[in-house]
Amino acid sequence: MKKVFLALLLALIVLLAGCDFAELLQDSTPSSSNELNSESSSDNPSSESKIKAEQPPDGLSDDLYSFQFYCEGEFYQLPMKYSDFASKGWSLRDAKPEDILPNNSLTNVYMKNGSYDSYIGMYNLSGGDLSFSECMVSTVSAVNFAWPGDTATFFLPKGIQYGVSGVQDVLTAYGEPYEKYEDENITIITYRYEKNISKEIKINIKNETDTIYEISVSNQIEP
Numbered sequence: 001m002k003k004v005f006l007a008l009l010l011a012l013i014v015l016l017a018g019c020d021f022a023e024l025l026q027d028s029t030p031s032s033s034n035e036l037n038s039e040s041s042s043d044n045p046s047s048e049s050k051i052k053a054e055q056p057p058d059g060l061s062d063d064l065y066s067f068q069f070y071c072e073g074e075f076y077q078l079p080m081k082y083s084d085f086a087s088k089g090w091s092l093r094d095a096k097p098e099d100i101l102p103n104n105s106l107t108n109v110y111m112k113n114g115s116y117d118s119y120i121g122m123y124n125l126s127g128g129d130l131s132f133s134e135c136m137v138s139t140v141s142a143v144n145f146a147w148p149g150d151t152a153t154f155f156l157p158k159g160i161q162y163g164v165s166g167v168q169d170v171l172t173a174y175g176e177p178y179e180k181y182e183d184e185n186i187t188i189i190t191y192r193y194e195k196n197i198s199k200e201i202k203i204n205i206k207n208e209t210d211t212i213y214e215i216s217v218s219n220q221i222e223p
Contacts, residue, residue, distance in 0.1 A: 051163030051211075054153060061157040064174050064201060065193045067219040070155040071142070072113070078219040079136045082122065086133070089113045090120075097133035106220075107132075108139070116152060118142060123220055138198075139218040154215060156201070166210035170203055182207075193219075 059075060061068040067078040074088045082097075093110040101107055101124040109132075111120045121139025124130045142154045142162055154162035158173040167187050171177070178200075179190040186204055193199035204214035 051153070051161070053161065053164045056155055056159035056161075060155055060159065064157050064191060065199070066157060067199070067201075067217055068157060069140070069215075069217055070153075071140075072153055076140065078140065078217055079123075079138045079221055082133050082135050082137055085111075085120075085137045090118075092132065093117060095132060097131060099132050100129050101132060101135050102129050103127055106138075119216075121218060121220075125221075136221070138220040139216065141214065141216040143214045156203075156215065156217075160203075160212070162212050162215055165212055167205050170205070170212075 057070050060070055069076050090111045090113045093112045095109050103124055103126060106123045108119060108121050110117050119141040120137055122132060122135040123138050124135050160170055160173050170189050174191055177189045178192040178195060181188040186206055189203045191201045198220040200218045202216040203212055206213050
């Protein structure tokens with residue numbers, strides 16, 4: 001009888017230990033997942049846009065391949081001199097204007113304008129080494145995590161508005177794209193001037209809200 005009791009007790013201990021281990025494993029899994037989601041949240045579009053629809057500004061182009069855009073009260077047209085870009089309030093975040101970019105080189109940097117950042121591409125095709133301040137800006141990217149509260153005002157030609165316009169708006173405005181990628185979360189619409197990758201507008205749209213969460217405008221003049 002004692003042996004039977006001990007056997008039952010041992011089985012109960014093993015069973016409880018198994019339950020505790022399963023609960024511990026279950027408790028730790030969401031934590032790891034949440035940490036991963038937190039770390040990668042900047043790569044995912046926000047679930048809700050806070051941007052209000054606005055009327056396009058006077059002077060906005062109707063030509064997508066003008067490589068013009070409007071951002072926070074200023075018009076831009078790529079490519080443009082770094083000095084002209086900086087005169088609109090932009091400054092390098094992690095680099096310095098005197099840093100050198102060798103001839104026939106491209107680089108990507110972050111630049112700040114007040115409280116928001118943007119991903120900027122610059123190039124040097126001058127025939128010699130140049131400081132960043134002497135280079136040309138060829139690419140500007142507006143991404144939701146880089147703007148304060150996701151509320152920046154950003155327009156492409158024909159009134160396509162960051163944080164407001166959706167897939168059909170883009171296709172109606174610009175016609176058949178060079179490329180269209182779609183999965184369950186996002187749609188990426190790419191336009192290229194004469195199929196040239198260095199002259200490209202890429203528009204990323206979150207399917208859940210059907211709103212643009214990233215725009216990249218790139219126009220590199222070839223030598």
